Every structure is written in structure tokens, then in C-alpha cells.
Amino acid sequence: MDEHHTPFVRSEMLPPEPPPLRAGGPVLWLRENLFSSWTNGALTLVSLWVLWSVLSAVIPWAVDGIWNARSLSGCREIRDELYGPGASVACWAVIGERWEQLLLGFYPRAFYWRPVLALAIFVVAVLPFLVPALPRRLGWFAPVAPFVIYWLLWGGSAWPPLMVMAGLAAVILAWAAVGRRRGAVAGAVAGLVVLALVFLPLGRLVDLVTGSDGNPLDAVFPLSTALAGVLERAVPTSIRSVITREFGGFQLSFIIGVAGIILSLPLGILLALGRQSHLLVVRAISVSFIEIIRGVPLIVWLFTASLLLNYFLPPGTNFDLMLRVVIMVTIFAGAYLAEVIRGGLAALPKGQYEAADALGLDYWKAMRLIILPQALKISIPGIVNTFIAMFKDTTLVMFIGLLDPLGLSNSIRADQSWNGIYWELFIFIGALFFIVCFGMSRYSMYLEHRLARDRR
Amino acid sequence: MTDTATATAPAPSRMQVSDEIAIEITGMNKWYGAFHVLRDINLTVRRGERIVICGPSGSGKSTLIRCINRLEEHQSGRIVVDGTELSSDIKNIDRIRSEVGMVFQHFNLFPHLTILENCTLAPIWVRGVPRREAEEAAMHFLEKVRIPEQAQKYPGQLSGGQQQRVAIARALCMRPRIMLFDEPTSALDPEMIKEVLDTMIELAEEGMTMLCVTHEMGFAQAVANRVIFMDQGQIVEENEPREFFSNPQSERTKLFLSQILDH
Numbered sequence: 001m002d003e004h005h006t007p008f009v010r011s012e013m014l015p016p017e018p019p020p021l022r023a024g025g026p027v028l029w030l031r032e033n034l035f036s037s038w039t040n041g042a043l044t045l046v047s048l049w050v051l052w053s054v055l056s057a058v059i060p061w062a063v064d065g066i067w068n069a070r071s072l073s074g075c076r077e078i079r080d081e082l083y084g085p086g087a088s089v090a091c092w093a094v095i096g097e098r099w100e101q102l103l104l105g106f107y108p109r110a111f112y113w114r115p116v117l118a119l120a121i122f123v124v125a126v127l128p129f130l131v132p133a134l135p136r137r138l139g140w141f142a143p144v145a146p147f148v149i150y151w152l153l154w155g156g157s158a159w160p161p162l163m164v165m166a167g168l169a170a171v172i173l174a175w176a177a178v179g180r181r182r183g184a185v186a187g188a189v190a191g192l193v194v195l196a197l198v199f200l201p202l203g204r205l206v207d208l209v210t211g212s213d214g215n216p217l218d219a220v221f222p223l224s225t226a227l228a229g230v231l232e233r234a235v236p237t238s239i240r241s242v243i244t245r246e247f248g249g250f251q252l253s254f255i256i257g258v259a260g261i262i263l264s265l266p267l268g269i270l271l272a273l274g275r276q277s278h279l280l281v282v283r284a285i286s287v288s289f290i291e292i293i294r295g296v297p298l299i300v301w302l303f304t305a306s307l308l309l310n311y312f313l314p315p316g317t318n319f320d321l322m323l324r325v326v327i328m329v330t331i332f333a334g335a336y337l338a339e340v341i342r343g344g345l346a347a348l349p350k351g352q353y354e355a356a357d358a359l360g361l362d363y364w365k366a367m368r369l370i371i372l373p374q375a376l377k378i379s380i381p382g383i384v385n386t387f388i389a390m391f392k393d394t395t396l397v398m399f400i401g402l403l404d405p406l407g408l409s410n411s412i413r414a415d416q417s418w419n420g421i422y423w424e425l426f427i428f429i430g431a432l433f434f435i436v437c438f439g440m441s442r443y444s445m446y447l448e449h450r451l452a453r454d455r456r
Numbered sequence: 457m458t459d460t461a462t463a464t465a466p467a468p469s470r471m472q473v474s475d476e477i478a479i480e481i482t483g484m485n486k487w488y489g490a491f492h493v494l495r496d497i498n499l500t501v502r503r504g505e506r507i508v509i510c511g512p513s514g515s516g517k518s519t520l521i522r523c524i525n526r527l528e529e530h531q532s533g534r535i536v537v538d539g540t541e542l543s544s545d546i547k548n549i550d551r552i553r554s555e556v557g558m559v560f561q562h563f564n565l566f567p568h569l570t571i572l573e574n575c576t577l578a579p580i581w582v583r584g585v586p587r588r589e590a591e592e593a594a595m596h597f598l599e600k601v602r603i604p605e606q607a608q609k610y611p612g613q614l615s616g617g618q619q620q621r622v623a624i625a626r627a628l629c630m631r632p633r634i635m636l637f638d639e640p641t642s643a644l645d646p647e648m649i650k651e652v653l654d655t656m657i658e659l660a661e662e663g664m665t666m667l668c669v670t671h672e673m674g675f676a677q678a679v680a681n682r683v684i685f686m687d688q689g690q691i692v693e694e695n696e697p698r699e700f701f702s703n704p705q706s707e708r709t710k711l712f713l714s715q716i717l718d719h
Contacts, residue, residue: 354527355564359578359630360554362546369577373568451568 057088065090065424070097071417094421095428098412102428105248105403111155111240115251118152121145122258130443132450153255156241159228171195184364244322248403250432256322257391257436260329264390265383267330268337269376273367275342286338293335299396301328306400325397333390340382344375377451384444388437405429473681476503477536478634478665479524484533486519493519494530495689503633506666508676508697511686512712517669520686521636524667525556538633554582557627561639563619565611571598571622572607575629583630590629597625601655617648621655628659635659637668671716677701685709 035041066082066089069075075091083089095102104115125145128138147161174194179187232238247255274286293301305324348371356366376383398407409425412418479501486494493516501507509517522528523535526542526549535542537552566574575594579585585593598604601621603614611619620640627635637656641649653675660666660679670676676683676697683700685693685708693700693709704710 349562349564351560351562351564352566355558355560355566357527358525358553358556358558358560359626360550360582361578362550365581369581370566374566377568 061088062090065092067092067096069093072419072421073417090424091421092424094412094418094424098418099428101249101412102405102408102425102432103250105252105408106246107242107248107251108240108246111242114152114155114242118149121149121152151239153247154242154244155239157228157232158237158239159231159235163228163231167194184362244320247322249408250405250429252322252397252402253391253394253404253433254436256326256329256394256397259326260333260390260394261387263326263330264333264337264386267334268341268383269372271334271338272341272345275338276345290335290338293331294339298329298332298393299399301332302396302400304328321400321402325400325402329390329394333386336386336390337383340379340386341375343382344377344379345371347378348374377448380444380448380451384440388440391437391440392433405432473502473504477501478503478505478538479667480534480536481524482534484523484530484535486516486523486528486530493689494523497533497691499684499691501634501665501667503665504663505682506660506664506680507668507682507684508680509667509669509684509686510671510673510676510712511692515686516689517686518638521638521667521669524634524636525553525558527558550582554578554630555632556634556636557630557632558636559620559623559627559638559640561642563611563616563623563643565619565623565626567611570608570610571603571614574611574622575626578626578630594625594629597628598622600628600658601625602651615648616644617651620644620648620652624652624655624659634665634667637666637670639669639671641670641672673701673717685712687712 034044064083066075066078069078069091070093072091072094075093079085079087079089079091100109100112104112107115122145125142128134128136129142144165147165150161151158171191171194175187175191177187178190271286271290274282275290277283277286302325305328306321352370352374353366356370361369395404395406398404398410401407403411406429409422409429412425413421477500479499481497481499484494484497485492497520499520509520511517519528523530523542524537529544530542538555540548540552542548542552565571566577569577572591572594575597576587576590579590579593580587595604595607598607601624603618603621603625606614606618606622611622614622624640640656641652644652649672653672656666656668656675657679666679668675668680680697683695683697684691685700685704685706687708693704693706695705700709701713704713
């Protein structure tokens with residue numbers, strides 16, 4: 001060691017220095033980002049030219065658009081007067097005349113306040129879950145909201161949705177109460193028994209005695225609706241009922257999309273867990289469900305919902321078409337979500353499962369408290385991706401005769417005055433979908449950012 | 457609980473071992489497929505005993521202690537923990553798991569929960585302890601491992617040594633009667649090993665029954681009352697630490713000790 005003797009010992013540690021100032025300014029930015037080399041410079045110029053050619057055609061077309069006409073030919077007359085014949089300008093008049101229809105379909109004009117109020121209730125119900133600053137206690141309203149919204153939109157007596165709500169509450173209470181005292185299995189059994197009382201054709205018998213009012217909820221919740229019939233006779237709560245055929249436009253897409261999103265997430269979680277289960281039967285059912293649903297196009301499932309499902313249901317069942325579509329869309333999105341969430345579950349280190357086990361948490365507690373919060377967080381981009389795809393796919397209901405915005409655009413064109421108008425309608429419909437999808441995308445980014453606190 | 461509650465005497469007398477049996481393993485065998493990982497394991501651990509298990513990698517030492525809280529399933533033989541035999545009965549498994557604390561090589565803290573939440577989760581959800589009480593207990597154990605000031609942080613914000621001490625506190629919050637340590641210092645930087653070992657030594661001095669898979673021979677000499685050497689799925693040698701290190705009997709043990717001590 002003698003010849004490697006160190007002759008230097010630092011007595012003072014160097015203090016940290018501020019980083020060097022970077023030369024800035026717009027010229028540097030341009031050079032770094034747009035013209036960093038000859039090829040990049042050329043690409044920049046080509047891109048600018050393309051942008052210019054597109055925008056210089058589209059912007060005047062849109063901005064000079066004509067708003068005050070009663071028909072497409074009216075639009076053309078005004079155009080010829082203002083810009084000369086053959087000029088290309090938009091005819092926004094169709095939007096001005098038909099925007100209410102594009103939004104609400106053939107919903108009775110006198111009751112437009114009902115969907116608007118329903119939307120407001122929806123927003124109030126979901127906000128506590130989306131905005132962390134709001135107190136969680138406000139969330140109690142969320143389970144009640146769907147029933148209020150249903151009543152507002154479809155009208156009729158308030159008793160059926162109220163009774164269904166009470167029935168579901170009874171199921172959950174039985175499940176929780178027995179589950180706490182006698183264990184998870186007994187709880188599930190108790191829940192199922194109550195569920196059978198509420199859901200299964202037992203209620204049909206009561207129905208036959210009391211006479212059914214043909215409410216769309218009837219098929220699924222016979223007992224509840226039967227009781228509701230009796231109650232309605234005692235305390236009338238009816239408002240003008242609106243049948244599903246009168247629904248349409250963006251409202252229809254929104255109802256199907258939102259219901260599908262809210263219902264498919266729990267289904268997807270259960271399927272993903274089922275696919276990972278050690279129980280052979282559960283796993284086999286989950287795998288075949290996912291593969292069969294995913295392997296067939298949505299449009300086929302929608303046709304199944306609209307045509308074939310009636311063959312399988314007991315005769316005389318009044319099973320609302322919209323409800324059938326919501327169920328199909330939910331199942332379809334659920335199968336996709338299951339695979340997305342399975343990816344998240346697989347990404348978690350095995351140690352998380354082991355630590356949860358070692359602390360004595362049972363399966364459901366470990367899933368709920370440890371595994372799913374992390375797996376779902378990892379899966380957010382994929383989940384929102386599925387939601388966005390599903391929301392746009394709701395336009396496929398046009399093929400089974402529901403008047404979504406695209407279906408409506410066809411019937412608007414079928415009107416003599418607007419025959420031949422395409423772009424303006426599609427741009428309006430596209431903008432509606434874009435606002436919702438872009439909102440979802442932005443929210444998912446915000447959510448990822450907010451939950452990223454533990455990734456360091 | 458009685459052991460820690462009465463552990464007020466000075467250090468040497470605290471390390472007393474009682475006659476009560478904490479863990480009894482008889483004729484236990486385990487296979488991974490066709491591979492025979494654990495072969496005819498017989499081991500009796502008394503309450504208050506501190507056992508260090510060492511051996512080359514792949515010798516089955518981690519698998520052995522993971523069988524004690526059923527993270528791994530054994531195929532034959534008996535394991536009795538605290539008077540309860542491990543069988544496929546879920547209730548027994550959950551009872552044993554809540555009595556036996558485990559500390560892992562890679563900490564396995566829950567990254568989406570704060571340190572405090574990590575510590576209170578199991579007491580609240582498994583034992584049904586009220587939140588306030590669970591939090592007080594958690595703070596008590598976090599003070600014990602000397603990181604109460606980190607309670608509101610997330611695991612990702614802590615160093616490896618701090619995370620492992622949280623993992624110990626998390627296990628202690630369940631008031632376990634037995635603690636299992638699976639290579640608790642193997643994933644740590646050298647300068648953090650000491651802080652974790654110090655915590656473990658304190659725990660040993662309070663009379664906790666401990667089974668520890670580790671290569672920290674200094675720790676073994678300081679606190680263990682028995683050292684078990686495993687190779688190829690079998691217990692090859694078992695002795696009190698001084699004898700074990702100064703006078704190893706089997707050739708395998710001598711070779712192993714020469715490899716880990718001479719460098």
C-alpha cells in the first residue's frame with residue numbers, strides 16, 4: 001500500500017452551484033424544434049403548407065356558413081346572393097332548426113325539462129366521485145340517482161323504480177347483515193334468496209292477480225312492479241310516460257353509454273378476478289364468457305338483443321329494447337374490461353398478494369383493499385380506452401332501429417327540405433361525441449397524475 | 457402477549473425460553489412438481505426462542521418458513537402453530553396468519569397506502585380494532601422502530617432500511633406471537649442493514665419468538681439460541697451459535713461457513 005499512498009485529502013466539501021443558464025429566446029426555440037436539420041426544416045415547411053391548404057378551405061366554409069334558412073335550397077339561394085353561385089359555404093341552418101332533435105330525438109317538446117333535470121341530477125350524483133375536494137358523504141345520493149333519473153326520463157308512476165330500489169336495498173342489506181354475522185358464504189346465499197324474491201317470476205304470480213301496468217321494468221323486477229301497481233292505486237304518482245321509441249339523438253347515446261360504463265366496470269372486475277380464480281368452474285365460466293363475447297362483433301350482439309332475445313324469454317314478457325341494448329353493451333364492454341384489468345392484476349408483484357395473505361386478510365378484503373386499488377390504477381388508460389370505444393360504438397344501435405344521432409341524421413335527410421345535407425350534420429354529431437370522449441381522456445390523465453403519488 | 461408484557465427485566469433474563477411449544481413441525485415434506493424441496497423436516501420451536509436458518513440458495517430455507525404461515529402448502533407431515541394444526545381449513549389458516557407476523561426480503565409494503573395506513577389496515581380489517589385505537593398502536597410501533605415522523609408518507613418516499621422497519625412495525629401491529637423473517641436484510645444497502653438488525657435485536661430482547669432466514673452471522677451470534685443449517689431441502693446441522701460457528705460438524709456446514717466468512 002506504500003506506493004499508493006494518497007497525498008490529497010479534501011478538507012472542505014464543495015457547495016452546490018446553480019445550473020448554467022440556458023440560452024433562450026424564440027429564435028433558439030425555432031432552431032431546436034422546427035429547423036434542427038435540413039430534413040426537419042423541409043418537413044416543417046411541407047407541414048405548414050398542408051395545414052394552410054386545409055385550414056384556408058375549411059375556415060371560410062365554416063365561418064361564412066348560412067344560419068337563417070328553412071331548407072337546403074333556401075341556403076343555396078342566400079349563398080348565391082351573398083357569395084355568387086357555386087361558392088362553397090356551410091349550411092348551418094339545419095343545425096339551427098334541428099339541434100333539439102339531434103340532442104333529444106322525438107322526446108315530447110313539452111317535457112324537455114325532464115332530460116335536462118335528469119342530466120343535472122346525474123352530474124350532481126357523480127361529482128363527489130370525480131372531484132376529490134368534495135366530501136365523500138355526498139356520495140350517498142349516487143345509489144338513489146339512477147332511479148330518480150329513470151322516473152324523470154320514462155315517466156309513469158314513481159312506484160316501480162322506488163320498489164326496485166327498495167328490493168335491491170333489501171338484497172344488499174341481507175347480504176351485508178348475514179355476511180357480517182355468519183361469514184361471506186352465508187351472506188351471499190342470503191343475498192341470493194332475497195334477490196330471487198325480488199327478481200324471479202314469483203312476482204309474476206302477484207302480477208297476474210293484481211294486473212300489470214306494462215312497465216318496462218316489469219320483466220326483470222316482477223315482484224317490485226306488482227307491489228308498485230298496488231301502491232300506485234293507493235297513492236298516484238304518475239307523470240306523463242314517454243316510451244322508448246320516442247327517445248333518440250345524443251340523449252340516447254348518452255344514456256346507453258353512461259349506463260354501460262357504470263355497469264360494465266363491476267362486471268369487468270368480477271370477470272377478471274374469475275379468470276384468475278383457483279376454482280376451476282369459476283375460471284372456466286369467466287374464460288368462456290370473455291372469449292365468446294369478445295369473439296363476436298358488437299353489431300351481432302345488438303341484433304341478438306333486438307331480434308333473438310325475445311325467443312328465449314317467456315312469452316308476454318315486455319322487455320324494453322333500450323334495456324336490452326344496455327345489457328348487451330354492458331356485457332360486451334365488460335368482457336374487454338376484464339382483459340384490461342387482468343393485465344393490471346398480472347402487473348402487480350406477487351409480494352403484494354403474499355403480504356396481504358400474511359397479514360391474515362381474506363380473499364375479498366385483500367382484493368378490495370390491496371390488489372384492486374393498485375391493479376385498477378395501472379389499468380386506467382386501458383379502461384378509459386374501452387369506455388371511449390364503447391361510447392362511440394353506441395352509434396351502432398342505429399342498425400336495430402333506435403334513433404341515435406346518426407340514425408336521426410338519416411331521418412333529417414329524408415325530409416324534403418334537407419335532402420342532400422351531410423357535412424354539417426356529421427360535424428355537429430362528431431363535435432358532440434368529441435366533447436364527451438375528450439373529456440373522458442383528459443379526466444383519465446388527471447386521475448393518473450393524481451394517483452401517481454406513490455410511484456417514485 | 458404475556459411475553460412482551462412481562463418483559464421488563466434486564467436483557468439477559470429477558471432472553472429466557474419457556475417450555476411452551478410455539479411451533480412443531482414433524483415429518484414435513486414438500487414438492488414443487490417432481491422436485492422434492494423439503495425433505496422430512498422435524499423442528500420444534502419453543503416460545504421465546506430465536507432461531508436463525510441459514511444455508512446455500514435453493515436449500516429450501518425460505519420455503520420452510522413460508523410453510524409455517526401457509527404461503528406455501530406442504531404435502532405431508534404436520535405443522536402445528538400455537539396449538540393449531542395447519543390444514544386446508546381456511547379458518548385455521550387465517551387464524552394462524554393473524555398470529556404470525558412476516559417480514560419479507562422485498563418489504564412488500566402497500567405502495568398506495570401511507571405508512572400509517574399500511575400499519576393500521578390489518579388490525580382494522582382483520583381484528584376489527586377501531587380506527588383511532590389502531591392508529592395509536594401503529595404510532596407506538598412506528599416509534600419503536602424509530603420512524604414515527606414518516607407516518608404520513610408513502611412507502612416509495614422512504615429508503616430501503618426505513619421501508620423494512622415499517623414492514624416490521626406493520627407485522628407487530630397485529631400483536632403476533634411469532635415473527636418470521638425471510639432474508640430481511642438481503643435487499644438492503646450495507647449502511648442500512650444495521651438499522652434493521654438493531655430493530656430485530658430489540659425485538660429479540662423483548663422475548664419475541666423469531667424464525668429468521670438470514671446470512672447475517674453477526675446477528676446469529678448476538679441473538680440466536682439455535683442456528684439451523686439447511687442444504688438440499690434438509691436440516692443438515694442444528695446447534696447453539698457458539699458451537700455452530702466454532703465447531704461445525706458436517707462437511708457441508710464447514711464449506712458453507714468458509715464461503716460466507718472468509719472474504
